[in-house]
Amino acid sequence: MKILDRYILQTFLVSLVIVMAAMMGLSLLLDLFFNVNKFMDLSVATQKAGFGALLTGVVNYYFYKAFDYFQMLLAPALLVAAAASMVRLNRSREVTGLKAAGVSLYRVLWPMIVVALILDGFYLANQEVIIPRIAVELSRSPEDLNVRETFSVEFVRDEHNNIIYAPKYDPVAQEMLAERAAERDAKDPVIDDARARQLIEEANPPRVRVFLRDSRYQARGTIEARRALWDARAHGWRLEEGLRKAPGPIKDPIPLDRLPAGPEGDPVDFYATNVGPLEIERHRASDFHRYMAYGELKALAQDPMRGNRRQLQVALHQHVTGPLLNVLLLLLGLPFIAGREDRNYFVSIGIAVVLVIGVFVLTFASTAFGRSGHLLPITAAWLPVLVVLPASIVSMEGMKT
Numbered sequence: 001m002k003i004l005d006r007y008i009l010q011t012f013l014v015s016l017v018i019v020m021a022a023m024m025g026l027s028l029l030l031d032l033f034f035n036v037n038k039f040m041d042l043s044v045a046t047q048k049a050g051f052g053a054l055l056t057g058v059v060n061y062y063f064y065k066a067f068d069y070f071q072m073l074l075a076p077a078l079l080v081a082a083a084a085s086m087v088r089l090n091r092s093r094e095v096t097g098l099k100a101a102g103v104s105l106y107r108v109l110w111p112m113i114v115v116a117l118i119l120d121g122f123y124l125a126n127q128e129v130i131i132p133r134i135a136v137e138l139s140r141s142p143e144d145l146n147v148r149e150t151f152s153v154e155f156v157r158d159e160h161n162n163i164i165y166a167p168k169y170d171p172v173a174q175e176m177l178a179e180r181a182a183e184r185d186a187k188d189p190v191i192d193d194a195r196a197r198q199l200i201e202e203a204n205p206p207r208v209r210v211f212l213r214d215s216r217y218q219a220r221g222t223i224e225a226r227r228a229l230w231d232a233r234a235h236g237w238r239l240e241e242g243l244r245k246a247p248g249p250i251k252d253p254i255p256l257d258r259l260p261a262g263p264e265g266d267p268v269d270f271y272a273t274n275v276g277p278l279e280i281e282r283h284r285a286s287d288f289h290r291y292m293a294y295g296e297l298k299a300l301a302q303d304p305m306r307g308n309r310r311q312l313q314v315a316l317h318q319h320v321t322g323p324l325l326n327v328l329l330l331l332l333g334l335p336f337i338a339g340r341e342d343r344n345y346f347v348s349i350g351i352a353v354v355l356v357i358g359v360f361v362l363t364f365a366s367t368a369f370g371r372s373g374h375l376l377p378i379t380a381a382w383l384p385v386l387v388v389l390p391a392s393i394v395s396m397e398g399m400k401t
Contacts, residue, residue, distance in 0.1 A: 004103070008111045011088060016081035016115070023073045028062055038141065064137040067130055074123050075326040076356040078116050082330060083337040083352040085112065095338075105399060109334055113327075120326050127319060132293040136278050139285035150177075155211075156283045157303055158275040163211040166228070174277045176208045176228040176237070208239075210271055217304055219247045223271055236272035244268045294319045310377055314370040317381030324385055329359050331392040335399035359388060 089095045089108075098108060131138065153166040153176060166176035207224040214220055225239035243265030282288050289297060289312055297319065301312035333355045337348045363384045370380020 004098075004107075005111050008085070008089075008108060009115065012081060012085045012112045012115060015084040015088070016077060019081045019084065020070075020073065020077045023077055024066060024069050027069050027073065028065070031062075031065065060137075061140065064134050067126055067134065068138055070126060071123065071131070071322075074119060075329045075359075076353075078119070078326065078330050079333045079337075079352045079356060080349060082109075082112050082334060083348045086338045087348050105338060109338060112334075113330070116327055116330050120323050123326060124323050127322070128293045131291050132296065135282040135288070135291035138291050139282050139288055151284060153280055154283070156275050156280060157300065157306075158273040158279075159299075160273065161213050161215065161217065161303075162273070163213070164209075164273070164275055165211070166208040169280055171277065171281060174230040178207050178226050210273075221246045223268055224265070228271070230276055231270075232276070234270065234272065235274070235276070236270055239269050239271060242268040242271075289315050310373060311371045313377035314367055314380050317378050318367070321381050321385050325359065325363070325388065328385065328388045328392045329356065332359075332388055332395050335395045338399065359384060362387060 086095070095105070095108065099105070150168045150170050153164060153169045156164045158164060164176075166178075168177040169175070170177060207226065208228045210223040212220040212222060222245050223239070223242060224245065225237075225242040227240035228237040228242075229240070230236075231238050244267075245265035282291060285291075289300065289308075292300070292315075294316065297312060297316045300306065301309055301316050303309070306312065333352050336351045336355070366375065366380045366383040369375040370377050375383070
């Protein structure tokens with residue numbers, strides 16, 4: 001590596017660290033501001049554990065959030081850091097000296113582009129490896145830091161193409177539970193007659209259910225249980241009072257006095273699946289697909305029974321276009337911030353910010369149109385690349401070196 005490369009790399013990396021730290025700090029403060037009420041409620045709920053435990057939980061929460069912030073802030077940080085570096089070199093007239101010595105401006109910018117490509121590689125690894133592994137921590141809300149409440153498992157698809165549902169899930173005990181009649185009626189008092197409620201409860205008690213499907217998404221029956229406990233060694237759920245029921249046509253209503261004594265089916269005590277506690281907690285977040293790897297998203301987006309398939313398909317293609325846009329945005333902005341030696345510092349930074357906002361607005365609009373069905377998912381994801389790519393080529397070709 002030549003002296004020129006080391007000097008430019010040092011200048012750029014110092015600017016990049018400062019810019020990234022400032023952006024991440026601002027993002028953290030904004031997130032803390034919007035969630036301050038939740039943290040205050042959490043401090044009351046966990047006062048027995050002490051302030052130290054609460055502070056540890058908050059630090060742990062934002063430690064994992066930093067990986068998500070990196071994905072959002074890499075592209076603007078690269079361009080703003082490049083602008084700051086070029087302004088510093090221009091103010092000391094070093095760029096003028098390099099040009100007078102016959103050094104092309106492309107040669108000056110090349111170390112910055114190499115760093116951007118290396119960081120873009122980490123962006124890709126973060127997207128496909130790191131974030132999927134910490135998806136549970138990223139999908140947490142501030143209320144989940146120290147207080148682990150039960151919640152329902154809302155139809156999670158597993159590797160066998162089956163759908164898992166449970167009225168209640170206890171994340172501490174790692175078990176799925178059936179909701180009792182008293183709990184259900186307290187939330188939704190539909191039946192007033194006590195005898196009718198008792199008969200329905202005995203004949204069709206609330207169950208943990210696995211809806212079985214074949215490769216064509218056709219029903220193959222259900223597995224029902226009163227309780228399911230996760231077995232990490234066997235990679236599956238131990239079922240209490242588990243029954244496998246064959247699919248059948250919808251029957252006419254049965255009078256209450258002729259209801260069967262209980263559910264019928266073949267006994268089953270275990271269900272092997274890749275959907276364990278981590279998957280269940282990850283799917284709890286409405287935007288859980290943001291934390292999935294490309295392969296996981298592809299399998300999920302191929303399910304025709306999902307109602308948000310367009311959203312998943314757009315996110316799938318954006319796993320490819322995201323890393324490309326990071327580099328293209330830098331190439332688009334470099335000529336604007338490096339082509340003029342007499343440009344004011346704030347003007348250069350302002351141009352970089354405007355370019356970032358413009359690309360982000362274009363990406364947001366195309367994503368919204370893709371999710372709503374006005375654009376094909378692949379078109380919505382690739383439209384920003386198709387716009388920025390030729391603009392970047394023209395911009396780099398027109399740069400005065």
